[in-house]
Structures are given as C-alpha cells and as structure tokens.
Amino acid sequence: MKLDAIALTKCYGVTRALDGLSLSAASVRVLVLIGPSGGGKSTLLRVLGGLESADAGTVRINDHQLCADPAALQAYRRKNGFLFQQFNLFPHLTALRNIALPLEKVHGYSPAAARALAEQSLSRFNLQDHAAKLPSQLSGGQQQRVGIARAVAHQPEVLFLDEPTSALDPEMTAEVLELIQEITEAGQDIILSTHEMGFARAVGDQIAFVAAGKIEESAPPASLFGAPRSPLCQRFLSRVMRY
Numbered sequence: 001m002k003l004d005a006i007a008l009t010k011c012y013g014v015t016r017a018l019d020g021l022s023l024s025a026a027s028v029r030v031l032v033l034i035g036p037s038g039g040g041k042s043t044l045l046r047v048l049g050g051l052e053s054a055d056a057g058t059v060r061i062n063d064h065q066l067c068a069d070p071a072a073l074q075a076y077r078r079k080n081g082f083l084f085q086q087f088n089l090f091p092h093l094t095a096l097r098n099i100a101l102p103l104e105k106v107h108g109y110s111p112a113a114a115r116a117l118a119e120q121s122l123s124r125f126n127l128q129d130h131a132a133k134l135p136s137q138l139s140g141g142q143q144q145r146v147g148i149a150r151a152v153a154h155q156p157e158v159l160f161l162d163e164p165t166s167a168l169d170p171e172m173t174a175e176v177l178e179l180i181q182e183i184t185e186a187g188q189d190i191i192l193s194t195h196e197m198g199f200a201r202a203v204g205d206q207i208a209f210v211a212a213g214k215i216e217e218s219a220p221p222a223s224l225f226g227a228p229r230s231p232l233c234q235r236f237l238s239r240v241m242r243y
C-alpha cells in the first residue's frame, strides 16, 4: 500500500489525540504502530480506516483521498477490514453467522453466497469445527481468529488491527500472531498496532513509533529496533524490551 498522512489533528475535548501527525509509506505491505499507552495509535488507526474523521490534515491511501463526507467515508470503510482488541463478535450469533451477517448486510451478498463465503473463510483458518459455536463457547484466541476470518472474508483492501492480542494469554497470542503472519504472506496489506515488539519486528515492513499524537520515528524494523534515533523511542524500547 501507499500512504500519505499529513498534519493530522484530532481532539477529544481538550485532549489532542493526534497533534499534527504526519506519516508516509511507499509500497509497504505491513505498517506497524508501536508506542506508549495514550500516544494515539488507536486514534490514528480509526482515522486511517475511515471510522472517524480528523479535525484537520489529509490522508491518502492508495487511490483514496479521505474526506469528511459521510457517504464517501462509509464507502471507503466498506473496502477495509477491522479487528480490535476485544468485543469483536456478536455474542448471540454463531461463528458462522458472525461472518455471514456483515457479508449480507454490509457487502450485499445473498444469504446463500454469504454462508458459502463464511464457510470458506472459516476453513481457510482451520476454524470449520467452530462454525456452530457461540463466541462464549470459544477461547479468546479462537474468538480473535474468527474475528480475523470475518475481517478478511470480503477481501479488504487494507486490514486494520488494533492490538489484536492484548487481551490474550501467551499461547493464544501465538496462535493469533501466526494467523496474522499467514495473511501477510498471502499478500494482505495491513496496518496494525501492537505491544508485542518481537512480532512487530518480525511482521512489519515499516515501524512507526507514535507518542503524544505524533510520529517520533518511522523506519524499517532493523533500523528502528536496532538503532532508534529518537530519544523518546530509545527510552520506550529500552523499557519494554527489558522484560
């Protein structure tokens, strides 16, 4: 993907979640956002994915110039896929229905085509045995994998993942990270935020360090993790890599 975000500002009351943030990426498959809590990663993901509009600044992703027009933003949003930290699935629907329903209601598939595509998406990730289960009957890791199967079922242009493993224990984290790696290798463009530095380094083509609503540093993983230039980034990495 190609990304040009210029001078983005987003305020919630007096909080400047994005504070003149600029970020560019040229022909990147996986862009990873890291940084301290409250730094603006989730806000940036929501703005880049068209879930929210920035107060000021411009975003261009591939051929889309994002604008504040609700209809255009909705059309753009539909092209993308999303998965957040938790609470992704409808609790009263089976895994299969969770995937089929948005295909029907949002993407305009017939019920039969939506069901077939949902089955295919579950099988792709080896989740077919869980098709008839409710989210409460699945582990956290399985729920997130179903969430990912849903997010990619309509072949999104860009997949946005906001800390997809932060609510999981280490083993479940591993199974979700493996699935994300597999999607990446299949050619899916992804923008994700994570606190898993090992994963960020392994999967990212470009790592952006977000702090206080700005990009402090943005570089390929080898240089950002190997020799970070920003003092803030150095301090952050030396703290989170210590344990």
Ligand SMILES: Nc1ncnc2c1ncn2[C@@H]1O[C@H](COP(=O)(O)OP(=O)(O)OP(=O)(O)O)[C@@H](O)[C@H]1O
Pocket: 012, 015, 016, 017, 035, 036, 037, 038, 039, 040, 041, 042, 043, 044
């Ligand atoms: N909907 C909202 N309403 C009010 N304040 C918000 C909202 N969303 C984010 N903020 C504030 O904006 C700032 C950036 O938050 P954001 O969630 O983007 O950070 P983050 O980097 O994703 O943090 P974390 O690593 O904890 O997920 C924080 O100060 C947060 O409290």
Ligand SMILES: [Mg+2]
Pocket: 041, 042, 043, 162, 163, 193
């Ligand atoms: Mg966040």
